[in-house]
Amino acid sequence: xxxxxxxxxxxxxxxxxxxxxxxxxxxxxxxxxxxxxxxxxxxxxxxxxxxxxxxxxxxxxxxxxxxxxxxxxxxxxxxxxxxxxxxxxxxxxxxxxxxxxxxxxxxxxxxxxxxxxxxxxxxxxxxxxxxxxxxxxxxxxxxxxxxxxxxxxxxxxxxxxxxxxxxxxxxxxxxxxxxxxxxxxxxxxxxxxx
Numbered sequence: 001x002x003x004x005x006x007x008x009x010x011x012x013x014x015x016x017x018x019x020x021x022x023x024x025x026x027x028x029x030x031x032x033x034x035x036x037x038x039x040x041x042x043x044x045x046x047x048x049x050x051x052x053x054x055x056x057x058x059x060x061x062x063x064x065x066x067x068x069x070x071x072x073x074x075x076x077x078x079x080x081x082x083x084x085x086x087x088x089x090x091x092x093x094x095x096x097x098x099x100x101x102x103x104x105x106x107x108x109x110x111x112x113x114x115x116x117x118x119x120x121x122x123x124x125x126x127x128x129x130x131x132x133x134x135x136x137x138x139x140x141x142x143x144x145x146x147x148x149x150x151x152x153x154x155x156x157x158x159x160x161x162x163x164x165x166x167x168x169x170x171x172x173x174x175x176x177x178x179x180x181x182x183x184x185x186x187x188x189x190x191x192x193x194x
Contacts, residue, residue, distance in 0.1 A: 021034065032106065056084070077131045115132045118141070
């Protein structure tokens with residue numbers, strides 16, 4: 001069971017660290033924002049008319065590597081392998097064409113969608129690796145929102161959510177999370193950024 005470096009004990013319930021929609025082996029860790037979803041919750045979401053598109057994504061261990069450079073632009077981003085099927089590309093593109101929002105579940109899924117989106121926000125079927133590095137100043141092409149956990153300080157994940165919602169807003173949200181004793185990291189609480 002590949003676990004992030006901050007989980008030190010052995011997991012007694014291994015399925016607890018797996019999304020209900022996972023299919024293939026290959027990740028260095030679970031896409032943790034997806035841990036919040038159950039089969040029942042996904043069914044309720046679909047019953048409300050929400051279309052769910054999936055990507056196969058192998059989360060890399062570099063996800064947990066902190067940014068150590070003074071200038072964040074000098075950080076070398078890790079690579080993650082992904083694949084997206086035509087049927088899922090079609091769902092995303094139809095949503096964009098109809099003016100619906102595309103909400104990524106997790107920063108790694110966000111990185112995939114932003115990697116494969118053209119300047120109009122349309123995505124294309126492909127299998128490749130992404131090294132996209134999203135930090136404040138980035139202009140999002142595909143996603144309109146994000147469901148994500150609360151992340152480690154000095155992480156590329158924190159920079160990505162700051163790029164989406166604004167650094168000051170995210171710092172305010174994190175201060176509130178600390179004050180209210182929200183849980184952080186893999187088994188932590190989630191937030192939706194729109």
